[in-house]
Amino acid sequence: MRDYVIRRVLGMIPLILIVMIVSFSIFSLVPNPFAALIENPRIKKADIERLIKAWGFDLPWYLRFFKWFSGVIKGDWGPSLLYPGSSARDVIARALPVTIRVMGIEFLLSLLIALPIGIISAVKQYSVTDYVVTVFSFLGMSMPTFWFGLMMMMLFSVFLKRPSGAPLLPAGGMMTPGLEEAPFWTRFVDQLQYLVMPVLVLAFSSVGSWTRYMRSSMLEVVRQDYIRTARAKGVPERLVINKHALRNALIPIVTLVALSVPGIVGGASITEKIFNIPGMGSLIIAAETKSDYPTAMVGLMLTSFLVIVFNLIADIVYAWVDPRIKYS
């Protein structure tokens, strides 16, 4: 096991390098942000050239990659172009807690809802409950989040109003301006209202897929011989499901949970954009389309690194919860 982990950790290095090069080369296609400055008669040509040189845009992308990479090794990810005056790392660090809050709540909520539903759906296979659950999971999985987000906004912020005439839920943002100094509970309730719609929109689709995973994993286990043996021995059905079956059915789910953790950091670009949440997803999209490659690279590398690390964690956890798995 130890050798396996060491080998895997060493294997991560080329993987991360490939990810870096592929992402960087795609960003290098985004036009040079300073070229547009030439249109502006107030800026001196020499200044523009100085900027281009300082940023390495006079070099071909692979040389610029080395310039950027040598900084990264020293821990310097470069300044942000989108937010002048901040380093790319600080810009990401500001967006990170916002995204973790939204995505973390959504993640926990959907697991809490989906796993029990998936289990019930599997235990009562082909029942009306199962059909209803299946149809709803598919509805969630097929729902385009951008449309669902807009529909929710229409419902809760345009049509439904409070008696005071204000919309039932705020249409976007994270908190009501001016409440920064309010007592904790006022702020809590205020910010909670802003979270309702984005969390619901995101959870609807992930509940769908988690339910499907849980259901199919459970179905596979319930068909096995040892479950039949347990039933034949007269073990109460409750115990058969909750103890014998569930433990094994959860093994693949645990792996999937580990694999989904990096998504919490990556954010959900479209939902964040619709609800005007200053999180990672919308930040990365804004950065990369506006040539702020240092910021976009920090964001992408953070997510990719977590994906790679959690892949390993998932494999280790898999071997840990399932003693039949041996890595050599």
Place this chain on the structure above:
Amino acid sequence: MAEQAVAAKKKQKSSEDYSYVGMVLHRLTRHKLAMAGAVMLILMMLFVFVGPLVWRADPNEQIPGIEGMFNPPSQAHPLGTDDYGRDVLARMFFGGRISLFIGFSSAVSATLIGAFIGLLAGYYGGWADNLLMRFTDAMLSIPTFPLLIALASVMGKGMWQIIMVIVVFGWMSDARLVRGLALSLKEQEYVEAARAIGASANRIMWRHLFPNTLAVLIVSTTIGIGSSIIYEASISFLGFGIQAPLASWGNMLQNAQQFIWNAPRLIVYPGLAIFITVLGFNFFGDGLRDAIDPKLKL
């Protein structure tokens, strides 16, 4: 989709094969959700392809002036008009054609490229396998969506460019799938027999291994069309996809977003169309997978 799946199957028709297809079809027709999906898809295809023959309105014809804008549904415009006074129903037809075409062709191309890489890796093994699969792993660990948008924003806004962008980030799961299948298939006796009579590697890969992965690939393509349609709509929704005046469901939605206060129904139609189409492909793909091999994990 049902017809396409059958057509693809019939290509490799033999007496034994036919009964296999018959069996799959039998199971498929008894799968309620798959049939619901098929009905949704057929209705959608009729809407998009036959609709314009019945309702002959020009999707780009504008009614100038303020009285043409945001008309509610009426006899002259069954779904009303948009911000330029264009007929929304006609735009739904032609936007749907574009969305479906992009979804279909990018899913099929991604599957074929994935199959090609997976076959190479699985059949040759060794360093080729290592190289190709490390690359696949790396592509899988990049967050797809941000890079998809980055590439779309620089590639230009045409239909073919969008298809290409979706393919670039869509082939990995098929590559893994086919590699796994090829690894076990190449150990079978008929492959050994083919090799014994001197069949080339290319022939074995494409004539012997590939047809045996086809059933699985059809399922993965069916589900892939749904997600490609969502990708196209997302790209267009962020403004990097199909550009006006050409309509796609995604850019209709993007355009309607700013009129959420005065014409909310403009948001309802394109989104509902995307939703029903994707749902149809998911239902049908799921049923198809159950009919082909219930144990298959996709």
